Amino acid sequence: MNPTVTRAGDPLPGGPPYDVAVVGAGVVGTAIARELARHRLRTALVEASDDIGNGTSKANTAILHTGFDAVPGSLEARLVREGQRRLTAYAAGTGIPVERVGALLVAWDEEQLAALPALLAKAERNGYHAARLLDAQETAAREPHLGPGALGALEIPDEAVVCPWTPPLAFATQAVRAGVHLHLDCPVRHLAYDDGVHTLTTGRGPLRARLLINAAGLHADEIDRKLGHDTFTVTPRRGQLIVFDKLARDLVRHILLPVPTAAGKGVLVAPTVFGNVLLGPTAEELDDKTATGSTAEGLALLREKGRRILPRLLDEEVTAVYAGLRAATGHEDYRIRAVPEQRYIAVGGIRSTGLTASMAIAAHVTSLLPRAGLDPGEPAELPPLTMPSLGERDDRPYLRADLIARDPAYGTVVCHCERVTAGEIRDALHSTLPPATAGGLARRTRAGNGRCQGFHCGAAIRARVEEARP
Amino acid sequence: MTRRERTVDVLVVGAGPAGLGAAAGLAASGVRRVEVLERDRDPGGIPRHCHHDGFGTRRTTGGLTGPAYARRCAAAAEAAGATLRTGITATGWAGPRTLDTTGPDGLERITARAVVLATGARERPRSARLVPGTRPAGVYTTGELQQAVHLHHQHIGTRAVIVGDEPVSLAAAETLRTAGVRVVARITGLPPEPCAALRPRDRAPLLTRTTVTALTGRPRLTGVAVRHEDGRTTTLPCDTVVFTGDWIPDHELARRGGVVLDPGTRGPAHDAAYRTGANGVFAVGSLLHGGESAETATAEGRAVTAPVLRHLTTGAWPAGRPALAVTEPLQWVAPNLVGPDGEPLPGRLTLRTGRRLTAPLLVVRQDGAVLHRGRLPRTLRPGSSFRLPAGWLVRADRQGGTVQITVG
Numbered sequence: 001m002n003p004t005v006t007r008a009g010d011p012l013p014g015g016p017p018y019d020v021a022v023v024g025a026g027v028v029g030t031a032i033a034r035e036l037a038r039h040r041l042r043t044a045l046v047e048a049s050d051d052i053g054n055g056t057s058k059a060n061t062a063i064l065h066t067g068f069d070a071v072p073g074s075l076e077a078r079l080v081r082e083g084q085r086r087l088t089a090y091a092a093g094t095g096i097p098v099e100r101v102g103a104l105l106v107a108w109d110e111e112q113l114a115a116l117p118a119l120l121a122k123a124e125r126n127g128y129h130a131a132r133l134l135d136a137q138e139t140a141a142r143e144p145h146l147g148p149g150a151l152g153a154l155e156i157p158d159e160a161v162v163c164p165w166t167p168p169l170a171f172a173t174q175a176v177r178a179g180v181h182l183h184l185d186c187p188v189r190h191l192a193y194d195d196g197v198h199t200l201t202t203g204r205g206p207l208r209a210r211l212l213i214n215a216a217g218l219h220a221d222e223i224d225r226k227l228g229h230d231t232f233t234v235t236p237r238r239g240q241l242i243v244f245d246k247l248a249r250d251l252v253r254h255i256l257l258p259v260p261t262a263a264g265k266g267v268l269v270a271p272t273v274f275g276n277v278l279l280g281p282t283a284e285e286l287d288d289k290t291a292t293g294s295t296a297e298g299l300a301l302l303r304e305k306g307r308r309i310l311p312r313l314l315d316e317e318v319t320a321v322y323a324g325l326r327a328a329t330g331h332e333d334y335r336i337r338a339v340p341e342q343r344y345i346a347v348g349g350i351r352s353t354g355l356t357a358s359m360a361i362a363a364h365v366t367s368l369l370p371r372a373g374l375d376p377g378e379p380a381e382l383p384p385l386t387m388p389s390l391g392e393r394d395d396r397p398y399l400r401a402d403l404i405a406r407d408p409a410y411g412t413v414v415c416h417c418e419r420v421t422a423g424e425i426r427d428a429l430h431s432t433l434p435p436a437t438a439g440g441l442a443r444r445t446r447a448g449n450g451r452c453q454g455f456h457c458g459a460a461i462r463a464r465v466e467e468a469r470p
Numbered sequence: 471m472t473r474r475e476r477t478v479d480v481l482v483v484g485a486g487p488a489g490l491g492a493a494a495g496l497a498a499s500g501v502r503r504v505e506v507l508e509r510d511r512d513p514g515g516i517p518r519h520c521h522h523d524g525f526g527t528r529r530t531t532g533g534l535t536g537p538a539y540a541r542r543c544a545a546a547a548e549a550a551g552a553t554l555r556t557g558i559t560a561t562g563w564a565g566p567r568t569l570d571t572t573g574p575d576g577l578e579r580i581t582a583r584a585v586v587l588a589t590g591a592r593e594r595p596r597s598a599r600l601v602p603g604t605r606p607a608g609v610y611t612t613g614e615l616q617q618a619v620h621l622h623h624q625h626i627g628t629r630a631v632i633v634g635d636e637p638v639s640l641a642a643a644e645t646l647r648t649a650g651v652r653v654v655a656r657i658t659g660l661p662p663e664p665c666a667a668l669r670p671r672d673r674a675p676l677l678t679r680t681t682v683t684a685l686t687g688r689p690r691l692t693g694v695a696v697r698h699e700d701g702r703t704t705t706l707p708c709d710t711v712v713f714t715g716d717w718i719p720d721h722e723l724a725r726r727g728g729v730v731l732d733p734g735t736r737g738p739a740h741d742a743a744y745r746t747g748a749n750g751v752f753a754v755g756s757l758l759h760g761g762e763s764a765e766t767a768t769a770e771g772r773a774v775t776a777p778v779l780r781h782l783t784t785g786a787w788p789a790g791r792p793a794l795a796v797t798e799p800l801q802w803v804a805p806n807l808v809g810p811d812g813e814p815l816p817g818r819l820t821l822r823t824g825r826r827l828t829a830p831l832l833v834v835r836q837d838g839a840v841l842h843r844g845r846l847p848r849t850l851r852p853g854s855s856f857r858l859p860a861g862w863l864v865r866a867d868r869q870g871g872t873v874q875i876t877v878g
Contacts, residue, residue: 247725290688292605293684293686295684296684317718318597318598319597321602398559398572401473401576401577404576404577408574408575409574411574412573413559413572416509416559419559419561452595453595453596453611454614455613455614456510458614458618459618459621459624462618462624
């Protein structure tokens with residue numbers, strides 16, 4: 001079967017209404033689409049932008065959480081715990097890079113130190129039993145480059161870092177290969193529900209579906225209101241992050257988490273699966289859902305916090321700065337509910353844990369289908385999928401004599417900082433979900449994401465993207 | 471893992487002017503197996519995409535364009551007998567003078583009797599300068615811009631702002647005009663030059679004492695927000711911005727090999743004979759100090775010939791050399807280790823200042839003793855280097871502490 005992926009300029013398919021339309025192709029929407037693809041359903045995945053995973057999903061802290069600090073008994077606590085297990089297994093099977101580096105919640109004053117036992121108890125209540133307290137000496141031994149003054153830490157050995165971009169890409173690839181229609185560049189402007197059918201008026205014309213799943217992330221409240229509800233409001237909470245050069249990677253061994261306070265979760269330092277070091281995020285309540293810019297104040301704050309946590313980090317070069325918007329709702333849990341009389345499921349308030357929980361959210365949403373008036377039938381297995389190796393710890397193509405012998409393009413390095421080869425770029429540009437932009441190519445291959453930010457390879461990479469454009 | 475293992479006499483990493491100069495000099499001096507690795511498809515380094523002329527001294531070449539200069543450097547190295555291998559990336563070290571490589575023909579492990587690092591420099595991109603705002607399309611460094619225009623003939627935009635007032639910013643302006651882009655302004659945080667009329671000028675206005683506070687627009691750049699030192703702010707509407715200069719050595723391979731960096735240049739610490747802290751590993755060109763001219767890089771490549779030959783013969787390598795360091799407002803000095811062989815070729819040190827200095831008194835001390843005190847009868851500007859005669863270096867104690875250069 002030829003995958004159906006439509007873009008700006010393409011007509012939307014006519015014919016009978018879809019069984020399900022999923023609005024939003026972030027990590028949650030793509031996970032739901034993948035889950036639906038296991039059933040005999042006609043499913044459309046509708047995305048406003050030109051790529052999957054192109055909103056909040058592309059700009060997070062890339063951590064695979066244990067859920068040790070979730071609100072015990074909440075839906076989020078359950079889905080994060082279950083999602084961590086599911087995504088860990090899925091990542092191992094598909095080649096999504098994960099590094100189980102563990103986390104240390106570092107206490108920098110007596111108040112924070114005093115808070116650690118309660119956090120340990122909370123972890124236990126969340127069913128996480130491997131956490132333990134470290135004294136100052138052991139903390140320093142575990143993290144030799146930590147700034148002075150760390151009084152102790154809570155160790156969470158199962159916290160991991162993950163590639164943030166490959167999961168939604170893998171989910172969407174499996175979904176469209178199994179028959180889900182993906183409609184990109186397709187913003188939903190109006191919604192009408194009449195006689196058991198939703199009509200989505202999109203930027204590319206009408207699209208009809210018998211059941212609607214709202215996974216629109218930052219815009220989930222707007223979709224909800226279009227159906228006459230007023231149950232939650234998304235208040236974007238901006239997180240700015242600084243990515244440091246790979247030469248900083250040896251400075252840190254764990255994810256270094258702050259002890260949460262009333263002021264929020266605070267700033268962390270974490271390795272990335274690409275071999276960089278991340279510093280962030282800020283937490284700024286905004287009302288502009290497009291405000292993904294960084295600010296001088298935000299960057300200054302991060303540098304001040306980073307200097308305390310890992311002083312030598314600040315001597316290293318900065319590779320990138322980015323900002324993402326978490327879909328906060330002012331409510332300390334996910335907002336997932338089925339509305340049977342409208343054949344509608346809202347998946348709102350998926351905040352910073354969306355990546356970890358995505359596969360569990362998808363399973364949970366699928367379990368709500370009968371309540372929303374749709375019997376999905378028995379699920380089938382999807383054909384297995386192997387994603388390109390993006391992790392610094394992986395055997396990447398430039399190091400593989402066998403691959404290069406078969407195809408010299410894998411020995412031709414185009415992006416020098418990230419060591420991305422012509423073969424990998426070609427593969428991505430001819431994949432099931434080819435990128436439309438250099439940014440999309442970067443999320444699929446790492447090309448252009450390195451320390452030179454395009455000084456050496458930017459023009460060459462753009463040339464390849466433009467050449468592949470139909 | 472299948473790696474072809476090979477040995478050479480001298481392995482040069484990087485086929486820019488410095489690496490090619492070193493290869494030409496060494497091969498011409500009779501070193502049998504001189505091999506140059508270049509990760510790019512073509513040799514020549516940065517001059518490959520600098521289409522303006524003025525490369526090479528006019529006296530010897532009549533002034534060449536960058537690409538012509540690049541071709542001339544490569545031809546000279548090959549004519550001398552060096553092996554030039556392009557499309558080959560040195561990915562890491564497998565020993566003190568052993569490098570692993572990747573190329574279309576597979577993986578290799580090359581062991582040399584001496585390694586010359588000539589990996590060059592890059593301009594700091596917008597992110598490394600911590601310029602806030604959106605992440606729109608239309609943001610360049612000069613290097614990326616020149617490749618986009620001259621090598622790939624890509625569409626750039628209509629109105630551009632240039633950040634920086636180093637010589638390279640004029641090259642960026644020229645490239646933009648070639649591409650049909652109007653240069654709206656150049657921006658520098660520095661104060662205006664008293665004798666600006668004497669300096670090479672650009673048609674676009676130069677906004678001095680001005681910094682970029684944010685980029686705006688999405689998905690395409692719509693403006694550059696700036697602030698003058700006196701607090702005035704404005705946004706310059708444009709669809710293109712070029713961040714120029716602010717060079718950082720491409721020192722990754724050096725650091726991965728345990729080569730110690732100089733804190734000022736961020737390139738390998740080295741002595742007058744281009745010896746780094748790692749036995750048998752030399753470094754030349756912009757890797758040592760970003761932003762010098764191609765001719766300087768070529769000259770350093772040539773100048774490393776004698777020290778490498780001496781090392782191949784004697785195997786000697788000095789240990790525990792005192793550092794040569796600067797204090798503010800000076801930014802860096804090269805060379806920056808005091809080696810056993812006296813003054814650098816050609817008898818001068820290269821330095822940079824962070825602010826304008828008029829006829830400064832420079833004082834050099836070591837362990838409390840004054841080695842040199844003298845006024846430099848010139849005006850020194852940020853963004854371009856100056857030379858300091860270094861006859862006094864012979865008086866430095868090779869076993870002593872750091873030799874410190876200060877503005878008196």
